[in-house]
Amino acid sequence: MRELWNLFLGALTLNSAAFAALKARPDGLRQTLSLTVSIGLIAVSPVLFDGLADAARPRGAGTAEASALAALDELMRGLPPDARQARQAIRDLREGMRLGLELDGLEPFLPRPVARAIQSVGGWLGAASGQLLVWIAYTFFAFQMAKVLGGRGTLPRMLTLTGLSMGPQVFGWINGLARFSPNPAVALCGAGLGLALWAWSSAIFVKATSAEHEIGIGRALAAWALPGILLGLLIALVGFLFLLLSLAAVAAAG
Amino acid sequence: MDATIPPPPMNPLRVGWRAMLFGEETLEQVRQAPNPLAAGLRLAILFALLAGFFRALGTGFDVLVAPSQDDVKTVVLESFKRMSWYRAASSGPAAEEFEAEFERTFELWWRLLPSLFGVPSPGAAVAQLVLWPVAWLAGWLVLSPLVFVFARLLGGRASLGETLGALGLATAPNLLHAVSIWPGAEVGGLVAWWTLALSYWAILKTHQLSWSRGLLALLLPRVLIYSIVFVAGGLLFMLAAAMPGNGG
Numbered sequence: 001m002r003e004l005w006n007l008f009l010g011a012l013t014l015n016s017a018a019f020a021a022l023k024a025r026p027d028g029l030r031q032t033l034s035l036t037v038s039i040g041l042i043a044v045s046p047v048l049f050d051g052l053a054d055a056a057r058p059r060g061a062g063t064a065e066a067s068a069l070a071a072l073d074e075l076m077r078g079l080p081p082d083a084r085q086a087r088q089a090i091r092d093l094r095e096g097m098r099l100g101l102e103l104d105g106l107e108p109f110l111p112r113p114v115a116r117a118i119q120s121v122g123g124w125l126g127a128a129s130g131q132l133l134v135w136i137a138y139t140f141f142a143f144q145m146a147k148v149l150g151g152r153g154t155l156p157r158m159l160t161l162t163g164l165s166m167g168p169q170v171f172g173w174i175n176g177l178a179r180f181s182p183n184p185a186v187a188l189c190g191a192g193l194g195l196a197l198w199a200w201s202s203a204i205f206v207k208a209t210s211a212e213h214e215i216g217i218g219r220a221l222a223a224w225a226l227p228g229i230l231l232g233l234l235i236a237l238v239g240f241l242f243l244l245l246s247l248a249a250v251a252a253a254g
Numbered sequence: 255m256d257a258t259i260p261p262p263p264m265n266p267l268r269v270g271w272r273a274m275l276f277g278e279e280t281l282e283q284v285r286q287a288p289n290p291l292a293a294g295l296r297l298a299i300l301f302a303l304l305a306g307f308f309r310a311l312g313t314g315f316d317v318l319v320a321p322s323q324d325d326v327k328t329v330v331l332e333s334f335k336r337m338s339w340y341r342a343a344s345s346g347p348a349a350e351e352f353e354a355e356f357e358r359t360f361e362l363w364w365r366l367l368p369s370l371f372g373v374p375s376p377g378a379a380v381a382q383l384v385l386w387p388v389a390w391l392a393g394w395l396v397l398s399p400l401v402f403v404f405a406r407l408l409g410g411r412a413s414l415g416e417t418l419g420a421l422g423l424a425t426a427p428n429l430l431h432a433v434s435i436w437p438g439a440e441v442g443g444l445v446a447w448w449t450l451a452l453s454y455w456a457i458l459k460t461h462q463l464s465w466s467r468g469l470l471a472l473l474l475p476r477v478l479i480y481s482i483v484f485v486a487g488g489l490l491f492m493l494a495a496a497m498p499g500n501g502g
Contacts, residue, residue: 136451
């Protein structure tokens with residue numbers, strides 16, 4: 001256990017020997033997985049706290065949704081009598097919001113606070129599984145890129161090493177909690193911390209890729225960055241095509 | 255059977271756990287089994303059935319934390335009736351006819367939509383228990399032989415039995431559906447990605463392919479299936495449009 005702890009600390013400080021030691025362990029992936037699951041659960045714990053707080057909160061009047069409904073009513077009263085279309089659009093928007101509120105207000109089979117608390121634990125587990133998904137999916141893509149760039153590693157060992165990049169996220173809960181602060185300065189500090197943790201995790205990912213594939217840091221950096229860049233370009237391309245098709249449809253209709 | 259290979263562990267859950275950790279020994283045990291196809295099929299069926307059972311149980315527990323279907327239905331229908339387009343349509347000369355037709359259509363869609371969106375109900379739980387494993391296995395049975403064909407075309411060396419055995423083992427992440435027993439916990443994406451990563455590794459190992467050929471062997475069957483579905487869908491749409499009475 002102590003040896004593992006030292007390996008973990010070594011990885012957090014980008015110590016090459018720690019990566020090499022973990023790479024050589026036959027049970028490396030099991031250890032990394034335990035670490036990744038534990039850290040994932042801690043990192044997304046604000047989801048649980050927020051859900052539990054929400055479970056204890058009374059519903060109905062006084063909530064943000066009810067205030068928004070009242071604001072829409074106010075807006076409608078302020079409209080001139082001849083603004084029929086605007087009035088109709090606001091009325092439909094209001095009905096949509098009211099539907100959400102009414103559905104939210106329906107009583108579940110179990111007492112509401114208990115049901116909400118159970119669901120928030122489920123949301124927490126789901127969010128932690130999302131962290132694992134991102135780790136596996138991104139490692140899969142980065143593995144292909146590393147191979148294109150001349151890497152010699154294997155996927156299981158790469159997963160073993162890149163899992164360590166979850167390490168800094170052990171502080172992710174601070175960032176998560178800061179988001180709920182009404183004070184903008186605290187929220188800004190939280191965002192700054194989130195950025196720093198992301199940079200730290202990314203550095204570990206790059207180091208892990210370099211250690212597993214026996215390639216330089218430059219190529220490992222490219223293997224880490226290219227999947228993100230390509231995905232971004234793909235999304236932009238699909239968005240652009242969608243925009244073009246929409247414009248063509250509008251032009252054809254006009 | 256190779257004398258150096260230890261006998262397969264009896265507990266399929268342990269096999270699944272070891273497979274999820276990319277255990278080479280476990281993969282070798284399946285490959286070296288007297289009938290790797292049967293071994294893989296047995297594992298794929300077992301993992302799919304367990305996943306279906308976990309998901310059904312999860313849907314059953316979801317019922318406890320969700321409002322009743324009838325209450326939701328009433329609220330949604332009432333909300334529709336308050337919308338401006340509904341009020342406009344129901345104030346004309348054919349109001350009664352419109353209202354009756356609307357309620358009939360709503361009733362029809364309501365039977366279908368909650369199940370499609372996984373809204374908890376006893377019926378949805380039964381669907382998860384029966385339909386989910388059947389759908390998963392059907393997909394696996396279509397995809398796996400195609401992966402074999404592409405792997406062989408790309409220079410792979412394994413037999414059909416070895417390929418299906420390895421790909422059956424790669425469905426082990428289905429066991430993660432145990433988490434979805436808890437209401438609100440969803441792990442479908444994780445299962446899909448873990449299965450993909452395991453399948454890729456299993457194909458590389460079994461067929462002794464390079465990383466790029468292994469990737470192609472895994473992706474090309476999917477591209478082929480999606481293309482066939484897309485083209486068939488397009489043809490069906492065109493046929494439907496050309497039918498008399500539909501403008502054709």
